[in-house]
Amino acid sequence: MKDKKLRSAEWFGRTGKDGFIYRSWMKNQGIPAHEFKGKPVIGICNTWSELTPCNAHFRELAESVKHGIYEAGGFPVEFPVMSLGETLIKPTAMLYRNLVSMDAEESIRANPLDGVVLLCGCDKTTPALIMGACSVDIPTIVVSGGAMLTGKYQGRDIATSDVWRFSEAERAGRMSEDEMNIAEACMSRSRGHCAVMGTASTMAVMAEALGLTLPDNAAIPAADSRRKVLAHLSGMRIVDMVKEDLKLSDVLTRQAFDNAIVTNAAIGGSTNFIIHLLAIAGRIGVELSIDDFNTSALGIPLLANLQPSGKYFMEDLYYAGGIPAVMKELDKFLYRDTITVNGKPMADNYKTAECYNRDVIASVETPFNKLAGISVLKGNICEHGAVIKPSAATPGLMKHAGRAVVFENIDDYKSRLDDPDLDIDETCVMVLKNVGPKGYPGMPEVGNMNIPKKLLEKGVHDMVRLSDGRMSGTGFGTVVLHVSPEASAGGTIAVLKDGDMISLDVFKGTLNVDLSDTEIAERKKQLTAPTDWATRGYVYLYQQHVEQAHLGADLDFLKGGSGSEIHKDSH
Template sequence: MEKKLRSQQWFGKKGKDGFIYRAWMKNQGIPDYELQGKPVIGICNTWSELTPCNGHFRELAESVKKGIIEAGGFPVEFPVMSLGETLIKPTAMLYRNLVSMDVEESIRANPVDGVVLLCGCDKTTPALVMGACSVNIPTIVVSGGPMLTGKFKGRDIGTSDLWRFSEDVRTGIMSEEELNMAEAGMCRSKGHCAVMGTASSMASMVEALGLSLPGNAAIPAVDAARKVLAQLSGKRIVEMVREELTPSVILTRAAFENAIKVNAAIGGSTNFVIHLLAIAGRVELPLTIDDFDRLSKNIPLLANLQPSGNYFMEDLYYAGGIPAVMKELSNELQLDCLTANGKTVRQNIEKATVYNRDIISTMQEPFNQLAGFIVLHGNLCEGGGVMKPSAADPKLMQHTGKAVVFENIEDYKARIDDPHLEVDENSVLVLKNVGPKGYPGMPEVGNMGLPKKLLEKGVKDMVRISDGRMSGTGFGTVVLQISPEAAVNGTLALVQNGDLIQLDAKGRQLNLLVNEMELEKRKAALPAPFNPFNRGYAKLFVSHVEQAHLGADFDFLKGKSGSDVLRDSH
């Protein structure tokens, strides 16, 4: 016997309640038969003119609707809060959990049988996936796609070049006029960042997890194939409803392990760690930060993409996309995982082909042996800290240096270019109070720009540590997401100027070389942690956000809550 559709608990009702549900929907010109037993598919849209990465989503939603109608479903598009990493203050990460709640409650409270998640900019993907997982109805993801590769003075550029341009302007190598020219040529089409930044890493994540159709991650936003994928996704979600194929069926332990290995092979963003941990928490899967190190340790870098390589997402698409990368990785993956199209990973990658070996290399001759993440422990990061070795200077992976401490981001901005700053190329730059509670929201400031006086001497990299994050487009020998953070009086809060800090990436250690007695003395002098906000979302966030090594989700959002309908109010 076919299971009754969830939406019929609204539209299938008799009497007053059913009258109200149907009548008000009909004011949009909807014939009665559309509400009589067709699967109702929600299109969760993060379109916003304040989120340029997602600015083309109204058009993309129309393609999704075509597929839903073609398969015999009824599409209903609804908005949720949209997070534009490029504009939103103080940081989009502050609102990731809020959007996940928006998505969860919008799905639960409304008559939808399945949902298509339209997401692109960095935080929209994990936020929408987290929310949908908490309700656990059939779900498929359609990413917005990367923008076309930027152009400047006859060469290709992308978001990763912004960090280079910034330092070149600070040292006079590049003029403001040239910077303006680069600005005009970088974002030349719809879509998210053209490099393997966080947005592309998230699109690759959902594909590797099996939550999207194969090929989702790399198709450029303006390529006609993106609309085709959207229409096919709309068609497929109707079938998923009939098959009762929910996220809890797809998101197995094996699927998470596959995603970690794929992220390592493509040189994905360090933000992948914090978002995948949060998603795992929503499906009650015991994933830890150390799993990322363990599972990626033997995976080399196969994709030659910025910021760890030379090419762009557009090039990855032409070279075969994520299916081709996964085929190269096939001996390391669990191929029997079921995916959103109803097929296994094995079936999805069977015919995948690599068309350009400069972009996707082999396991035997990888682009770089260093890949994945290094997860550090030690007295400076007892909960963990994350490094991306493919973006770091190998000479700095074993390093001891004196701390140059910035108490917060304002302190950093005020002093980093002071010619009297006591710093040299062997120093370790330390930024405090930019973690989940301390900022709040954990901004992408971990890859601190180097002191101007060192840039002028030709210094290109230094060891930098913080309790914050960095953009997936960033690079350098940077230890991120140190946990516990300074704002909760983790050891990071105790670091003083001149203290010796030892980084041992090979040994997975980050330590403050100060004796325990002195550390206890310093800790006793610290004020107790407190929440500086007395109202609103910021108060909720600081009161309930967990530490980075747990995914920085809210403590009360762990685990699925089910898709059962809320009480009728009529």
């Protein structure tokens, strides 16, 4: 135990006018005087919002956290930050991830908090809150909201990944609008985030593999009563973390990041994992580069048979043993002694885990797929990198050369995709420009472009697709993403033209266009600066300061932790 004065004592422990003000106004909520006497004050950072359906049950979850804090002798205070609902917010939730991180950071630093519980679930709320908390660096624990129950439609299981299949079936005339409406109601049948290994579940796994949660956090379904139990226990644990002064910087070592990369490979996690983990590393001050995602995950096979890379769902993963069972399989690849928020080394969190269904969690010796993780590509199209998810790609397209069919921006893509005169066949490479961090702005999840209707009608279900944008973690296909530098920053993708020959070789980690350096340079001379950037507000700030995808797309002035120093008094 470290003997350290409580941070909240700088507020509630004062005498005279300042102490009077800090305590008196809090007492108007019916709080008795003894709550201010030496108890750790624990903030519950809540991303509840009815505009964020994934997190709509968080008021209830926060109550379970409060019960745990009270039981352990702490004083809970719940506070809101901006929430991001992936399915509703325009133009893309990613535009506002950094804004939410700033909201969380300043809310934590400016208030009398000794520790904080982060309630997060929907895709961007998890990395945003972790990034903000990293910049303050006080004792912190993460509680995820959990995945929804698996959908049921016409006698079979469905979930978010089926949205893409249903969409193509409707466009090809194989599914009616009435059938779509029925499936819509069948899919989202309980509280929680997407039921597949999409970005939300990937972020929950990331938090657990980093050591920021109690064991089993990632896989317990949102509707399962054990999710509330975990929240209660997390509330209890954060009080002890304050007493021990166990901070984020103690947990988030370079080895912890490697553990997360290895685990993400084994579960077939979202490509968004890279951009968020890089941003978190930048906030806590850990050196991590996009190339590390190739080296740290080298030789890690796919163990979790989950959509979109496999067959099953998050609910099934929990019943099969959850992330502790997966990490136990990965034991020889992990840094076993990294400290976690429960004060124990990582290996202690999975040493008693059991796998109860080998069709859901495979062994390292007999994996579901030897291709796993997220492959980082380099080449003259992507000098600073691009990414692809091999486990969700078509094996026959992993090495492919084809003629480029180029869409200059999202509007060009939407207007021409289903034009019967579009000059395209299944051997072509679809290219979408100007959907990167600066160019859209916000880097939307449009990289897994729809297959043109005339090719769908021929039975084509996958093509090589290339963009400077992102893809939903629920998506799949041979899709190259996060091309850096992006088109709006003058990257080579900006000068690609119809008919250019593009070569992809995932096995060699390369992505190139068959153009000389001289030709590329000549084309770049013809580029003009964008004229449609924002001129005011947060979007202006974002476009002026956002870094490229290979750096995590954070704002450049937010890199590096700035500590928990209290702002100057105003009284």
